[in-house]
Amino acid sequence: MPSARRIWLAVAAAFILNGGLFGAWASRIPTVVQQNGIDGGQLGLLLLLLALGAIVSFPLAGRASDAFGAARTTLAIAIFYTLALILIALAPGLWLLAPALFLFGGAHGAMDVAMNSWAGEAERYIGRRVMSSLHAMWSLGAGLGAAAGYLAVKLELGLAVHFTVFALSLYAITSWVAHIRWQSETRPRASGGSLFPLPRGGLLWVGIIAMCASIGEGAMADWSALFLVAVTSASEAQAALGYTVFSVAMVIMRLMGDRLISAFGPRKAARFAGSSALAGVLLAVLFANLYTALAGFVLLGVGYALIMPLAITRAANDPETSPGVAIASVATLGYGAMLVGPPAIGFTAHFITLHYAFCLLGILACFIVICAPALERR
Numbered sequence: 001m002p003s004a005r006r007i008w009l010a011v012a013a014a015f016i017l018n019g020g021l022f023g024a025w026a027s028r029i030p031t032v033v034q035q036n037g038i039d040g041g042q043l044g045l046l047l048l049l050l051a052l053g054a055i056v057s058f059p060l061a062g063r064a065s066d067a068f069g070a071a072r073t074t075l076a077i078a079i080f081y082t083l084a085l086i087l088i089a090l091a092p093g094l095w096l097l098a099p100a101l102f103l104f105g106g107a108h109g110a111m112d113v114a115m116n117s118w119a120g121e122a123e124r125y126i127g128r129r130v131m132s133s134l135h136a137m138w139s140l141g142a143g144l145g146a147a148a149g150y151l152a153v154k155l156e157l158g159l160a161v162h163f164t165v166f167a168l169s170l171y172a173i174t175s176w177v178a179h180i181r182w183q184s185e186t187r188p189r190a191s192g193g194s195l196f197p198l199p200r201g202g203l204l205w206v207g208i209i210a211m212c213a214s215i216g217e218g219a220m221a222d223w224s225a226l227f228l229v230a231v232t233s234a235s236e237a238q239a240a241l242g243y244t245v246f247s248v249a250m251v252i253m254r255l256m257g258d259r260l261i262s263a264f265g266p267r268k269a270a271r272f273a274g275s276s277a278l279a280g281v282l283l284a285v286l287f288a289n290l291y292t293a294l295a296g297f298v299l300l301g302v303g304y305a306l307i308m309p310l311a312i313t314r315a316a317n318d319p320e321t322s323p324g325v326a327i328a329s330v331a332t333l334g335y336g337a338m339l340v341g342p343p344a345i346g347f348t349a350h351f352i353t354l355h356y357a358f359c360l361l362g363i364l365a366c367f368i369v370i371c372a373p374a375l376e377r378r
Contacts, residue, residue: 002180004126008134011122013177014074014115015134016141020170021085022108023145024163028152031159036094046101053102054109055336061110062117062328069184070117070324075175077114081107082171089163109335113328120316120323121184131309132257139251144170185323199329203321205374206314209270210334212364213307216277216300218337219345219361220246223354224297231355232290245294249301257306266310266375273310274368277303281362285355300361307368308334310375 002010033043065073084104091097119134145166152162199207224242228234234242261269280299283292311334315326349357 001125002182006180007122007125007182008130010178010180010182011115011119012134012137013174014078014111014118015137016144017078017170017174017178018081018108018111018115019138019141019143020145020148020174021081021167023142024149024166025085025088025104025145026142027146027149028159028162031153032088032097035159036097038094042094046098049098050101050105050108051336053105053107054112055332057106057110058113058328058332058335059325061113062324062326064110065114065117065184065324065327066322067186069186070114070121071182071184074111074114074118075178077107077111078171078175078178081111082167084108085167086160086164089158089160109331112335113324113331116312116327116331117316117323118184120313120327123313123316129258129262129313131313132254132261132306135305135309135312136251136254136257139247139254143247143251199315199326199333201320202374203315203318203326203329205371206311207330207333209368209371209374210308210311210330211337212367213273213277213304213311214334214337215344215364216361217304219358220297220300220304223345223358227284227354227358228290228293230353231284231288232293234290238290241294242297246297246301249298250305253302253305254309257309261306261310266314267372269306270310270372270375271369273303273306274365274372275303276300277365277368278362281358281365285358285362288355303365303368314375 029043032038038046061073061077081104084100084107087100088097088104091100119131122134123130148166149162152166198204220243224246225239228239228242229236257269260272264272276299280296280301280303283296283299285296287293311330312327315321315330316323318326321329345354345357345360348360
């Protein structure tokens with residue numbers, strides 16, 4: 001069997017690939033829109049299709065991980081996910097782009113579940129918490145993908161050349177690192193049961209905690225810049241700092257997260273995370289100043305950084321549900337909430353302004369604090 005360091009590197013490579021391909025896509029959305037003559041409404045529907053593809057794939061990937069092994073499933077989906085990004089660039093029109101994005105979203109979501117199942121196995125094998133550091137590698141990969149996209153735009157590379165060269169190069173490097181001698185756990189599928197399960201029992205509260213954090217992450221991605229402009233009168237350049245400081249705080253905290261969780265335990269770590277997110281909302285909302293809002297966004301990043309690694313580790317070690325199905329059910333509720341978060345903020349802002357709509361994130365942070373005991377391993 002491989003060393004602890006070697007298994008961590010293998011799983012980290014899968015996380016970097018998953019984040020890198022998604023970051024590459026996100027960085028070239030304006031190019032995709034321009035190439036295909038897409039308006040705002042059509043883009044919204046396309047992004048919804050991508051998200052729906054991910055949600056549909058979660059339980060299927062969970063079943064496959066249990067049946068065939070998480071490592072094998074991750075490596076198989078990685079091939080499909082790489083090709084799906086290239087397919088987006090080759091789609092000649094809106095009607096072919098739509099199914100390509102659905103497939104891309106499905107591959108992204110399926111690999112997410114499978115690699116998190118593999119990460120749970122690696123964590124048990126290594127004998128200490130590593131989930132948070134692996135999630136930091138996803139953020140690193142997304143940053144690399146976005147940086148490569150920026151470079152491609154500067155070099156005026158076509159979408160097909162950019163996606164093909166980047167996807168195949170990243171896949172070649174990460175798959176070489178990820179292929180190790182590793183025998184994943186397998187579990188036969190139990191008779192009966194829902195094909196698209198939602199978390200039940202104690203796992204339901206884990207899913208709710210993940211949902212609260214995911215809504216916040218989605219809201220920060222879509223509304224942080226607009227919040228700074230509308231509430232603090234920030235310039236366009238200053239507004240771009242909002243999501244930047246949030247993302248940097250998440251990466252740094254995830255790199256530190258495993259030690260913090262090991263030192264204080266999941267319950268205290270989650271309560272710290274929820275309290276940090278609540279403090280961040282209060283700073284941003286109460287003072288309505290650019291610098292206090294940016295400080296608040298840092299605290300929000302610190303808080304949200306710990307929640308998904310905690311939730312995934314708890315699901316991977318659930319005593320009643322197999323890891324693949326447990327992670328898929330939590331992902332369905334957690335990541336699926338990213339669909340709800342931005343529209344919920346927008347709908348609320350219509351009635352009470354965007355300034356006070358952010359208070360919703362504070363309420364969700366309180367739920368994280370209250371439900372934190374559910375993250376203890378049973």
